[in-house]
Amino acid sequence: xxxxxxxxxxxxxxxxxxxxxxxxxxxxxQLATRFxxxxxxxxxxxxxxxxxxxxxxxxxxxxxVSAPEPHLLLAMFETMAEIEAACGRLAARRFTxxxxxxxxxxxxxxxxxxxxxxxxxxxxxxxxFHTVVYRASHNAFLADQALSLHRRLAPxxxxxxxxxxxxxxxxxxxxAIVAAIVAxxxxxxxxxxxxxxxxxxxxxxxxVAGLRAPNAA
Numbered sequence: 001x002x003x004x005x006x007x008x009x010x011x012x013x014x015x016x017x018x019x020x021x022x023x024x025x026x027x028x029x030q031l032a033t034r035f036x037x038x039x040x041x042x043x044x045x046x047x048x049x050x051x052x053x054x055x056x057x058x059x060x061x062x063x064x065v066s067a068p069e070p071h072l073l074l075a076m077f078e079t080m081a082e083i084e085a086a087c088g089r090l091a092a093r094r095f096t097x098x099x100x101x102x103x104x105x106x107x108x109x110x111x112x113x114x115x116x117x118x119x120x121x122x123x124x125x126x127x128x129f130h131t132v133v134y135r136a137s138h139n140a141f142l143a144d145q146a147l148s149l150h151r152r153l154a155p156x157x158x159x160x161x162x163x164x165x166x167x168x169x170x171x172x173x174x175x176a177i178v179a180a181i182v183a184x185x186x187x188x189x190x191x192x193x194x195x196x197x198x199x200x201x202x203x204x205x206x207x208v209a210g211l212r213a214p215n216a217a
Contacts, residue, residue, distance in 0.1 A: 002041075003037070003041045004041040004042075004044035004045045004048065005045070005048070007031075007035060007037065007041055007042060007044075007045040008044075008045035008046075008048045008049055010035070011026070011031070011045055011046075011049060012049060012052075012054060012154075012155050015049075015054050015055075015065055015155070016155050016158055016159055020065050021065060022065055022066070022067060022211070023064055023065060024064060024065045025061060025062060025063070025064050026046060026055060026062070026063040026064060026065065027062065028042050028043060028046070028062075028063070046063045050063075051152065052068075052152055052153075052154075052155055053066060053067065053068030053072065053073070054066060054067070054068075054155055067208075067211040068211075070204075070208050073156065073204075073207070073208070073211075074199070074204060076149070076152070076153055077153065077156075077197065077198055077199045077204075078198065079149065080146075080149050080150065080153055080197050081193070081194045081195075081197040081198040082194065083142070083145060083146045083149060084130070084133070084146060084193040084194065084196070084197050085190040085191070085193050085194040086137070086142060086190070087133050087134050087136075087137040087139075087142060087143065087146055087193065088133060088137075088177060088180070088181060088186075088189035088190045088192065088193035088194075089186045089187070089189060089190040090136075090137035090138065090139055090142070090186075091133055091136035091137045091138075091181050091189060092180060092181045092183075092184050092185055092186040092188075092189040092190075093184070093186050094136065094137065094138045095136045095181055095182070096136075099132070099135065099136040100181075100182050102132045102135075102136070103129075103132055103133070103136065103178045103181060103182065104178065106125065106128050106129040106132045107129065107174055107175065107178050109125035109128060109129070110122060110125045110126060110129055110170075110171055110174050111171060112125075113125045113167075114167045114168060114170075114171045117167065119158075119161045119162055119167065120158075122161060122167055122170070123157070123158045123161055126157070126161075126170070126174075127150070127154075129174055130146075130150060131147060131150075133177070133181070133193070134146045134147060136181065156207060156211070159207060159210050159211065160199060160203065160206070160207045160210075162210065163203065163206045163207070163210075166203075170196070173192065173195070173196040174196075176192045177189060177192045177193055177196060180192050
């Protein structure tokens with residue numbers, strides 16, 4: 001991870017946690033002083049955050065904490081759901097014994113984090129779980145595309161884990177995904193992953209509300 005990427009993650013953490021509220025100005029000089037770096041990696045970090053929609057540059061105001069328009073966020077999750085469904089479908093057809101072991105290990109990591117009700121730890125294990133599914137597809141190009149979009153949606157996937165009862169629900173969905181893959185049920189694996197990733201109804205409303213609420217907890 002580059003210096004700019006580490007800074008991007010730290011700023012992202014503060015936005016998602018609510019320490020940096022919606023509309024807060026992100027002054028490059030102040031951030032550089034605070035983190036003890038030059039303005040260059042700060043500028044790079046803000047550019048990376050702009051790609052996710054968490055930061056927006058406005059005339060005379062510079063960079064501010066922002067949030068993507070709901071229709072764009074929904075479109076990104078719809079695309080991610082279809083890509084992950086494709087990964088699940090191929091994984092069910094192509095998984096190896098090593099892939100099955102890796103899936104069970106990743107599932108165990110998620111289960112341990114959920115037992116502690118630790119959303120941040122669960123998110124880290126969730127990332128591992130999904131990358132294992134991508135690899136099990138044995139389609140390097142598809143896996144690369146899935147990982148790229150997963151990273152772009154990372155702050156929003158983290159935020160939705162804070163919704164009440166989302167952790168046990170997510171774990172149950174992970175268990176269904178693994179069961180379908182190791183059973184070789186390609187259609188069920190695809191459907192389980194699609195439904196797992198797609199945010200709609202109350203889940204999507206809660207996600208947008210969390211993004212737009214100042215000092216969200």
